[in-house]
Amino acid sequence: MKLLLATDAWRPQVNGVVRTLERVSTELQRFGVDVAMLTPDLFRTIPAPTYPEIRLAITTPGKIGAMAAAAKPDAIHIATEGPIGFGVRRWCLRNRRKFTTSFHTRFPEYVAARWPISPKLSYAVLRWFHNAGNGCMVATRSLENDLRSRGFERLLPWSRGVDAELFRPRPNARTDEVPRPVFLFVGRVAVEKNIRAFLDLDLPGSKMVVGDGPASVELKRDYPDARFPGVLTGEPLAEAYANADVFVFPSRTDTYGIVLLEALASGLPVAAYPVAGPLDVVGGTDVGVLDDDLRQAALSALDIPAERCREFALKHSWPACARQFLDNLVSAQDLSVETRALAMADGR
Structure with a gap:
């Protein structure tokens, strides 16, 4: 064929x-x-x-x-x-x-x-x-x-x-270089990803945005306290997931979000809005928190065990x-x- x-x-x-x-x-x-x-x-x-x-x-x-x-x-x-x-x-x-x-x-x-x-x-x-x-x-x-x-x-x-061999929990990758907990976003840095909704949240610890795109310069200027390591792939990306505590997904327009599975395979619970994409991937499960109050979702997700997230991701x-x-x-x-x-x- x-x-x-x-x-x-x-x-x-x-x-x-x-x-x-x-x-x-x-x-x-x-x-x-x-x-x-x-x-x-x-x-x-x-x-x-x-x-x-x-x-x-x-x-x-x-x-x-x-x-x-x-x-x-x-x-x-x-x-x-x-x-x-x-x-x-x-x-x-x-x-x-x-x-x-x-x-x-x-x-x-x-x-x-x-x-x-x-x-x-x-x-x-x-x-x-x-x-x-x-x-x-x-x-x-x-x-x-x-x-x-x-x-x-x-x-x-x-x-x-999801590549569950690459994206996996890595206890040795977790560092205290930045204040914890670490809230992570991975994806294209563009207006449709609604990243400002994440960066505007009043959260403890640190925020990290992995990726690049047309909104990068503007967001780096407006949010100097957030970390912007740019595009990461392979092992560096997997380590970024493994070093975080919660994956925050503020997009309201994604059709799926492979990054959700990558985060879960890495042991990261998901915090997102209750919209198409997150609803389809983690809705009705116990590996994420979906709430119109994204701050509350991110804080509540901190209590979800990494093992539960990993077990869910292995089904994909x-x-x-x-x-x-x-x-x-x-x-x-x-x-x-x-x-x-x-x-x-x-x-x-």
């Missing part, structure tokens, strides 16, 4: 979409799937408006179509609604090729936070984009219900995973995430019996 995976979100970006696609493509190859990636690093790029770290491919529909055809894929998945995603979508429709998509980011809300563009208009464009495919994968039930109410069709569940694996993705691919694109059997054989 050969899969063409087209995405406008790719390295060197550091975010949940890129991490998901990296891990899922790796797991799919272990299942015997030949994954061909169509990514921005294959083209000349320009920085996205207000997001210079995000590079947009400069290309033509003809070139995109030629590259898609050269891959000779059995299945096609379009992960993002950018220049590459639009180009592959156009090629699929012109050549009557079935394809699936995935909805990762609430762009209408992000756009509305920067420009006077109605989310209703943006959702109409996204609905047009995704409804042309044979299935749109979504991470949570809340997101599925929301998109269905907006007219999105053929929605398929696709959860997320990347192989399981990849198998769910593969199930969706096979059913939505109606692959042959032989290909279906190959795709489903490993891990069953």
